[in-house]
Amino acid sequence: MNTTNRLRIAIQKSGRLSKDCQSLLKQLGVKLNLREQRLIAHSTNMPIDVLRVRDDDIPGLVMDGVCDLGIVGENVLVETQAERERVGQANAVKKLSKLDFGYCRLALAWPQELGQQSKDWFNGKRIATTYPEILKQYLADENIDASVVMLTGSVEVAPRAGLADAICDLVSTGATLEANGLMQGDTILESNACLIQNANLNDDNKLSLINKLLPRLKGVRQAKE
Numbered sequence: 001m002n003t004t005n006r007l008r009i010a011i012q013k014s015g016r017l018s019k020d021c022q023s024l025l026k027q028l029g030v031k032l033n034l035r036e037q038r039l040i041a042h043s044t045n046m047p048i049d050v051l052r053v054r055d056d057d058i059p060g061l062v063m064d065g066v067c068d069l070g071i072v073g074e075n076v077l078v079e080t081q082a083e084r085e086r087v088g089q090a091n092a093v094k095k096l097s098k099l100d101f102g103y104c105r106l107a108l109a110w111p112q113e114l115g116q117q118s119k120d121w122f123n124g125k126r127i128a129t130t131y132p133e134i135l136k137q138y139l140a141d142e143n144i145d146a147s148v149v150m151l152t153g154s155v156e157v158a159p160r161a162g163l164a165d166a167i168c169d170l171v172s173t174g175a176t177l178e179a180n181g182l183m184q185g186d187t188i189l190e191s192n193a194c195l196i197q198n199a200n201l202n203d204d205n206k207l208s209l210i211n212k213l214l215p216r217l218k219g220v221r222q223a224k225e
């Protein structure tokens with residue numbers, strides 16, 4: 001548990017969400033001295049510490065109360081929740097707000113030369129993904145009997161490399177699928193970055209600080225509309 005009296009927020013250290021997280025904190029009035037290699041950045045004007053980690057670690061850090069808040073893609077949040085559910089680990093978080101960045105969709109794709117395919121085509125096929133829990137849930141819901149190949153990177157090359165027949169990966173512009181000769185199918189999950197809070201947070205000072213930040217966040221989001 002984060003037993004310090006400073007609110008601890010986990011954000012992605014370097015990647016697609018980092019810049020937006022940093023500018024959001026700035027817009028909320030949180031002044032930070034972010035030095036490149038530091039894991040923790042202390043705010044100079046509020047009792048807030050920012051922990052910079054890999055995005056995959058953020059939901060767990062918040063679920064376990066190591067951090068009070070976190071900013072993470074819904075794709076990573078939903079996958080971690082399902083994985084923890086399966087192994088019986090704490091997985092509750094309070095979703096405070098959807099954010100206006102990090103939009104992408106988790107979609108199925110297969111080699112373009114096969115042309116349009118129905119869901120039945122996936123029966124007996126191997127699908128490579130970094131999101132096995134979300135994919136397995138989708139396959140169960142759709143009554144598709146396919147096997148799942150877990151890959152943490154380069155998912156888009158799996159069909160060409162003979163590792164799988166199809167993939168289930170994040171897509172934003174679609175350029176990666178196109179460059180790899182893949183055709184996009186059903187969207188399994190639409191995702192944005194979101195702000196999450198530890199479900200058991202009961203420190204009054206931290207809760208009142210969060211209650212001060214949330215209207216500012218609403219203001220920032222409305223100003224963008």
Ligand code: PRT
Pocket residue numbers: 012013014015016017053054055056072073074075076102103104156169170171172173174175176177191192193
């Ligand atoms: O190092 P760390 O583990 O923190 O970072 P990471 O490499 O796992 O994640 P990163 O930085 O790539 O993405 C962080 C989050 O950004 C994701 O979890 C999503 O919530 C969100 N996001 C938004 C995306 C994309 N868009 C996206 N396009 N994450 C990944 N991609 C990848 C996708 O996997 C594919 O390889 O981009 C490629 C497709 O992009 P297009 O534009 O060619 O379609």
Ligand code: ZN
Pocket residue numbers: 054055056
């Ligand atoms: Zn990651």
